[in-house]
Amino acid sequence: MLYRRSVPLVAALVLFGTIWMAGAGSAMAAVTHRIQLPHQGSGLDFDDMTYAPSLHRVLVPAAQSGALALINPARQTLGEWRHIVPSGQGADHDDAGTTSADSGDGLVFASDHKDEAIVAVNPHGGQVVARAKLASGPDIIRYVKPLDQVWVTEPETHEIQRFKATAGAHPSLRLLGAISLPKGSPELLAVDAAHYAVYANQRPATTLKISLRSLQVVASWPNSCQRDQGLALAPARNLLFVGCREGKVVALDTAQNGKEVSHAAVGAGVDLIAWNPHLQHLYAPGARSATLSVLKLTAHDQLQKVATVPTAKHAHCVATDDQNHAYVCDPRHAAIIVYRDHKTD
Template sequence: MKDALKTLTALAVLLAPLPAAAQPLYHLAAVVKLSGATKWDYLKLDKPTGRLFISHGTEELVVNPATRQVVGRLSGLPGSHGVAFDPATGEIWADSATKSVATVFDPHSLAPLASVPVLDDADGMAYDPASRTIFVSGGDGHGLTPINPATRTAYPTVALGSAPEAFAPDGQGNLYVAMVEANEVARVDTRTRQVTARWPTTGCLAPTGLALDEARGRIFVSCRGGSLDVLDERTGRVMVTLPIGKGTDGAAFDPVRQRAFSANGEGTISVIDTRPAVPKLLATLHTEPGARTLAVDPRSGDLFTVTAKVAATIAPATPQGRTHYRFVPGTLALYIYAPTP
């Protein structure tokens, strides 16, 4: 009898249903082929129109994520990097590092309307609602060019002392800038256009990506070496340092799902849960090598990133530098990752 009971118990264990495998937080929903050169930088979603703008070498591509189609181009932008939107008019501003200008485009025809000189090596762009100013960073220019979009003129340069990378306004009159060479975050008063604080990124080197959780007052700074610092927006104190993938060049925040993201050139997106008192790494989403920048749609939760098929890997120039790749011509694509139901 005992042997029979043991046999039945063993069979019951074998026949018991296995626990369901955990579903990934996000899944690949679409791949949109993008013609032209394998060059890109920032991605930015224009929330009122739902259009996605992708820096693409000499132009900004305009994509409708709903139809998965390229619906327009902002042309004449050699060394394209950043884009920003004027909510008062809907006009689109985009920069050219080669020309050292920011150009404003008609939101409907996408025709250029005017250009404003900016700092050397024009890079990221953002609109600050508190001052109604568009800011353009200049890597080699070591500062920011503030632009009055109403008059289409530039204010005096905001000197930062070294090269800036990504930056973001908090809507309350502060702008936070990732300083890649100084290993710090600079805070700028957007009305006086003066630097008001400098805070070291004590947990990571070469900060490039930056995103804000405005409701909780947190700054997420992703660094190329594989770490991310979470700073208190009021004091600049590093709350926690989290592990991420290497080679990041962009960060984003989803206020609806309360998640921060770091796009990592090694081929991952680090997903961070911002709800706890101390944010924590929630998941690692596997993407494709070279996908180092991203944007998020808070309405759908979709994540957007861009890369091309890798032909060869080139070693990074420094221990903190991202890996550089040589890409197969004609393989550039937009990857859309959707939240798993």
């Protein structure tokens, strides 16, 4: 049994948006649907979402509710692990709640803002089985598979703390150390297992490469953003995508010292971005434009916009699964907007 508690999918509200197809000269009707979380009230201050292949679930940290929601991509149904961390009032997730999660080594890991900690959750029942104190407030959690470690970014202290997780009869989280980074970093992390590297942004316009061998910054690349935000990887293409808040995405060639090979204009207010390797599509939500830009990567590593999907104001985070869905957070309505993508010529 995967969930402690399951709740039914609420998809009665269907968004009959207009998706503008690039170069088509006209609009075609399209449908996205909405998955409602049971925490409406004043909304939820979503941040990070990830797909957990081993669980076949999209992990949605439900911010100040203190819960972790899980979406079944095949059935488009919702489950939830409640009270994995303390909940808070209002929409300020810095005080309480969870806003980042990832999975690995048989566990799910989530941030705890109230206690400035990381928790490990048993995915077979949703129980918290281990926790560890952090040096400062957490931002992004990522499981670094090549090292079998859990990394947590802490922007206030400009460092990444590293933990060893142990499952089994006596689960634990053990601090291994920290990686100090330049001022202005880190927030987002992109783990490049194929090239034994992790990437992080140093604001306002620099991307850092961290070696998994030396655990040090080994390269610093300009990314041409006015303010860099999200990161996504296409490791098979040696490309790292950077989302720029002003409304742009940039493709950097990791095999050519971060050389910029392509960029494309998207909706304003970009934060998180996501890569679909099956369709070779990049998703970039604009929080100010209330749109999701869908971009295709051509055979020559150029980014071309193929669709613009209506979303909602402040919808700034996105994740994708292995069934060609793009999940966009809707903080104001405590909901997830789901777009079913398809192959483009």
